[in-house]
Amino acid sequence: MSQTGMRRFAKLFVFELWPWYLGGAACLAVTNMISLEIPQLAKSIVNHLHEGLTTADGDQLPKLALAIMGLGLAQIFVRSSSRILIFWPGRKLEASSKSYIFRRVMRLPQYFFDRFGMGDLISRFSNDLGQLRIFFAFGVLQILNLIFISAFTLYQMLKVHKYLTLSALAPIILMLIITRIIMPRMQAFTRKNQEAVGLLTNRVTETFTNIHVIQTNASERSFLKLIAEENEKVYATDMKVLLLRTLFFPLMTALTGLSQLIVLFYGGYLVTQGLISIGDILAFNIYLSYLAFPLTSIxxxxxxxxxxxxxxxRIEPFFTSDLEHARQDSAGALASSALQxxxxNLSFTYPGTEHSVLNEFNLSIHVGEMLGVCGAVGSGKSTLFSILTRLYDPPAGTVFLDGKDILTEDPQDLRDKIAYALQKVHLFSATLKENLSFGLKATPSPEALTAAARSAQILKEIEGFPEQWETQIGEKGLRLSGGQKQRLALARVFMRRPKLLLLDDVLSAVDNLTxxxxxxEFRRLNCTMIINSHRGSVLDLCDRVLYLKDGRIFDQGPFPELIGRHPELQEEIHEQAAPETILG
Amino acid sequence: MSKPRPKRFWADLKDLVRLWPFLKAHKKTLILSSCLIPVISVLQMSVPFILKRTIDQGVLKGDFHVLTLGALAYLIVVIVEYCVRAVQTVLTSRAVFQMIRDMRMSLIDHIMRLSARYHDKNLSGALVTRATSDFDNLSESLNQGVLSSVVDLAVLTGAVVGLFLLDWHLALITLCVLPFVLLTINLFSKALKQSMLLARVKIAALNAYTQECLYGVNTVKVLSGHKDSEQKFDKLTLEYRDAQMKSVVADAVLFSLLDGIASITIGLVLWFTVRPSAETFLSAGIMIAFVQYVQNLFDPLKQLANKIAMLQGAFTAIDRVFSIFDTHEFIGGDGPAEILMGKVEFVDVSFAYNPPTPTLQNLNFAIPSGDSLALVGTTGSGKSTIIKLLSKLYTGYEGEILIDDQPLNAMDGVALRRKIAIVPQDIVIFKGSVSFNIGLGEPEITQAMIEEAAKYVEADRFIQKLPGAYNYQLREGGDDISVGQRQLIAFARAIARNPKIIILDEATSSVDPASDAIIQKAIEKLFTGRTLIVIAHRLSTIRRCDSIAVLEKGRILETGAHDELIRKQGKYYSLHEKLLHDDPDALA
Structure with a gap:
């Protein structure tokens, strides 16, 4: 699975960066060639020293030493280039993959978010891509380095003495075997550790986001305890990874030492036999120290x-989960200004649950109708809206807009026709203007903003703020009251020309006159309207009202008739026309 | 938010010292592991000596006995060094992980105790980063960077000492290079730190925005806001990327410089021995040993350079974590909060969120034990502020607030809030069981108390219908139950702690009528035996209160019982009349 995952990731984000990698590899090759020339020069100096000098050598040797210094200087430039050329694409692909995944995430269906906690999703999104960057930058550099160095040094070493080379490299074979045994365990531990960190992040996010509530209820202790439990798990998994790592990594250094020991003993023996020169031992030692770092880096x-x-x-679900999409080719655009x-026969159960929220639901709303919906908690009112906007998909052949199954339409095209005011208002930490123009195709004119705010009955308040439309709201800005938030969200509706308007109990925090x-103002939009409300005053204005009970339409009709037939409805409804509510 | 600011090396070291209180508990382990470091130095130092002797006395003279002895000595050094290194690493890393664990909890505790005002100003996403990824970075940097750097330094010292013992002339030549090396490291680490600080600021902004978009994904979808959110996201991502690219350059040049200087040093040493004016030539053994030493010298330096980034990461993380530890925006008072009666009194209280604009001005009122008070007024009239002050979430007011005749200032905020219950406007449901959401995990609230509270507010009915009843696991945000049910849980949450004082803040504004009727009944019950303060929206509730305070622009216009105020024909009367005739502008 991860094999194909790696290939897909590489195809999407890595391959296009080949010029960088190619340039980096070239520089790296040159760097290594320079590095290997230095021991050769050093070797000839030492050999000359040992064998005694002639006058000619006396002139030659300082030049050799100077050449080493020159090569050292060259090393600086080439190596810098190689690292920059290989590390930059890592940063590039991290950014491009982040943007790509963000696009997908925002188009994933709602049940995807239900399945993972938000904190976990965020951690996957921000931490795990960093891991991939490290592999495709640092990892690539190390692998290339390893390949070049081992190829070049092996060639030079084999030229000197075959068996000495093989015996000096024996510890490395041992190392590879050990690596194969330890690594799968290390991977398992690392995964557990990452999971533990994810859970901890989840807890901390939940706690800090709701700190006001926790402080208000003085329950800091118990939330600290919950976090401490997750923190303890992070520590325990950290320790396991640490133990394995500590046994493993110094072993690499030790095995390099073992190689040098073999060179000293066996190589020394070969020198006494006159088979290799003393300078070869020096060169071998330098080669081994060159090999050491890349080998440790294995x-x-x-x-x-x-x-x-x-x-x-961990990021696999972002790639493989189906995005919201049209089930079949979508037909031509709808012409009318309101939707039918x-x-x-719609029955619906939330994914992953058993209780069905809507049962054999049948409904026909004609163009331009204003339909009210009422009923007790859990009767399926909000679910109806989630389905009409395809936040959750209904079964095929159950929901039709203007005679077309909504599953055949692209969810985004569908939502462009519908204005849905959610019961739970979400505003961004941005200016009022940005919040109102969010999602619009073109930047709205100041007049359009003013008009929408006036329609939403919020203009006066906005004009009262010192910075007016530029007022920053949200976590770091002005805190708005529930009613203000609700009306701001409604202003977004007025910024659009919807054909279908869904209002989910959005008038709960406004007074009767507003x-x-x-x-x-809604009526002026001239569209089909479904209003979910508990207010008699609102329902009274509707052409028709549905009374929902247990996911079915229990009864329907004009509201006064409905309430006459079902006196128990009184309990669900605020006393009619009672001016009970004061604007918050 | 921390802004990028370069600091001096010494200041960084001072930051490291601040870790000590958290490390103190592991003093013995640390001393033991520090004792092992010189052992590593000595072992490292011995290697070139073994080399020199083996080559000069063994190899070159053809003495097999010396050769064997040298090889054996080498083997022992390798094995002992491996064991010492492993033990040393485990000991220190364990201490570090334990320190991180304790420090993280202590920071989270600190953050949770910071005042509401602090949390208003700071993005929770940024605070989450402080408590999670900053510590992950710190632990990674300390373990992989700082601690192994200490070992590297030990190796370095061993190498330098060895150089002098071997041949002091050559040693001096080699050491000539060191000042350049240190200068280079210092210069580049500064540049590196600056760009890393910038990158941190950028990543925090990116993470905060990601969080906002994910939590509001339905809104983005419904408003077709993909393009807008993607544009902003891409912009933040690229800013972060470009900040990182700068540190990549600094890091690459630094590493390469050290590598190059190592080669130049070898050339320099060789040149010195063979220079035309050289008088004596050194033995091959010394030469080989020396080259080995220069390697030993530069290997740890290279590692250090490699770890500079990590080291800077540690400093940055410490900087950011301690900037929170240094924030003492706590609310003072640690006295007991014994509330037996529930009498509340405001004496001449004035308060301003943003001085000099006053939010509350010379407020005076008293609620006798067991009485109820309705606060009436428009947004911005100061109703919510009264409650925030009373619950000690905010402080810095003038005048005196008294509960049971005890000054609020002296009381411990947390202890106080355990005694009073507040039902806020926005209900939050946590991931966890229904029981957890009512008791919020407080040990003194038993399951029996939880169920009793749920029955009291008639939440028990719907809870029993949930699979697993009180053990039903609610989702984060409580999307799996209705708004009304969430509200009922919030009520049960308040009542479970059996408080003497209850504060309701607009709690009835968004409840469906079925639940509302039940809640109305529950509120009725609350009116007996407890002091009750309501930010009321319904005339029925207002009328039910023993007294009413009408607020405007932070002042109390009038107080009194409903009938009394109606008779007075003042502000309340006109407000009441206008409300009856459906005119919200009465309160605008």
Missing amino acids: GIIIAVYQRSKTALE VEIK EARLIQ
Whole structure:
């Protein structure tokens, strides 16, 4: 699974960066060639020293030493370039993959978000892509380095003495075996550790986001306790990873030492036999120290690879989960200014639950109708709206707009025709203007903003703020009251030309007069309207009212008739026309 | 928010010292592991000596015995060094992980105690980053960077000492290079730190925006706001990327410089021995040993350079974590909060969120134990502020607030809030069981108390219908139950702690009538035996209160019982009349 995941990731974000990698690889090759020339020069100096000098050598040797220094200087430039050329694409692909996944996330269906906690999703999104960047920058550099260095040094070493080379490299074979045994465990531990960190982040996010509530209820202790439990798990998994790592990584250094020991003993023996020169021992030692770092890094590379594999598995759902989409080709655009809604025999259960929220629901709403919906908690009112906007998909062949199954339409095209004012208002930490123009195709004119705010009965308040439309709201800005938030969200509705308007109990925090004015404004939009409300005053104005009970239409008709037939409805409804509510 | 600001190396070290209180508990472990560091130095130092002797006495003279002995000595050094390094790493890393664990809890505790005003100003997303990824960075930097750097330094010292013992002339030549090296490291680490600080600020902004978009994903969808959110997201992502690219350059140049200087040093040493004016030539053994030493010298330096980034990461994380520890926006008072009666009194209280604009001005009122008070007024009249002050979420008022004749100032805020219950406007449901959401995990609230409270507000009926009843796991935000049910849970939450004082803030504004009727009944019950303060929206509730305070622009216009105020024909009367005739502008 992660194999294909890795390939997909590489195809999407890595391959296009090949010029960078190619340039980086070239520089790296040159760097290594320079590095390997230095021991050769050093070797000839030492050999000359040992064998005694002639006058000619006396002139030659300082030049050789100077050449080493020159090569050192060249190393600085080429190596810098190689690192920059390989590390930059890592940053590039991190950014491009983040943007790509963000686009997908915002188009994933609601049940995807239900399945994962928000904190967990955020952690996957922000941390795990970083792991992949490390692999595709640091990992790639180390792998290339390893390939070049081992190829070049092996060539030079084999040229000197075959068996000495093989025996010096024996510890490395041992190392590879150990790596194969330890790494799968390391991966398992690392994954557990990442999961623990994800859960901790979840808890902390939930706690800090709701700190006001926790402080108000003085329940800091119990939330600290919950966090401490997750924190303890992070510590425990950290320790397991640590133990394995500590046994493993110094082993790499030790095995390099073992190689140098073999060179000293076996190589020394070969020198006494006159088979190799004393300078060869020096060169071998330098080669081994060159090999040491890339070889130690095998462990690191594997660790980085394992982590990025785990990360890939964790971001897999972002790639493979189906986005919201049209089930079939969508037909031509709808022409009328209002929509006709038809629901046939709709039964609906939330994914992952058993209780069905809507049962054999049948409904026909004609163009331009103003339909009220009332009923007790859990009777299916909000679900109806979630389905009409395809936040949740209904079964095929049950919900039709202007005679067309909504599943055949792209969810975004569908939502462009519908204005849905959610019961739970969400505003961004941005200016009022940005919040109102959010999602509009073109930047709205100041007049359009003013008109929408006036329709939503919020203009006076906005003009009262010192910075007016530029007022910053949200976590770092002005805190608005529930009623103000509600009316701001409604102003977004007035910024659009919807054909179908869904209002989910959005008038709960406004007073009766504002409510009446708002409804008048809604009517001016000339669209089909479904209003979910508990207010007799609102329901009275509707052409028809549905009385929902247990996911079915229990009865329907004009509201006064409905309430006459069902006196128990009184309990669901605020006393009619009673001016009970004061604007908050 | 921390702005990028370069700091001096010494200041960084001072930051490291601040970790000590959290490390103190592991003093013995740390001392033991520190004792192991010189052992590593000595072992490192011995290697070139073994090399020199083995080559000069063994290899070059053809003495197999010396060769074997040298090889054996080498083997022992390798094995012992491995064991010492492993033990040393485990000991220190364990101490670090324990420190991180304790420090994280202590920071979270600190953040949770910071005043509401502080939390108003700071994005919760940024605080989450402080408590989670900053510590992950710190732990990674300390373990992979700082601690192994200490070992690297030990190796370095061993190498320098060895150089002098071997041949002091050559050693001096080599050391000539060191000042350049240190200068380079210092210069680039500064540049590196600056760009990393900038990157941190950028990532925090990016994370905060990501969080906002994910939590509001339905709104983005319904408003077709994909393009807008993507544009802003891309902009933030690129800003973060470009900040990171700068540190990549600094890091690359630094690493390469050290690598190059190592080669130049080898050239320099060799040149010195073979320079035309050189008088004596050194033995091959010394040369080989010396080259090995120069490697030993630069390997740890290279590692250090490699870890500079991590080291800076640690400093940055410490900086940011301690900037929160240094924030003492607590609300004072640690006295007991014994509330037996529930009498509340405001004496000449004035308060301003943003001085000099006053929010409350010379407020005076008293609620006798067991009485109820309705606060009436428009947004901005100061109703909510009264409640925030009374619950000690905000402080800095003038005048005196008294509960049971005790000054609020002296009381411990948390202890106080355990005794009073507040039902806020926005109900929050946590991920967890229904029981947890009512008791909020407080140990003194038993399951029996939870169920009793739920029955009292008639939440028990719907809870029993949930699969698993009180053990039903609610989703974060409580999307799986209705708004009305959420409200009932909030009521049960308030009542479960059996408070002497209850504060309701617009709690009835968004409840469906079925639940509302039930809640009305529950409120009726609350009116007996407890002091009750309501930010009321319904005339029925207002009328039910023993007294009413009409607020305007932070002042109390009039107080009194309903009938009394009606008879007075003042502000309340006209308000009441206008409300009856459906005119909200009465309160505008």
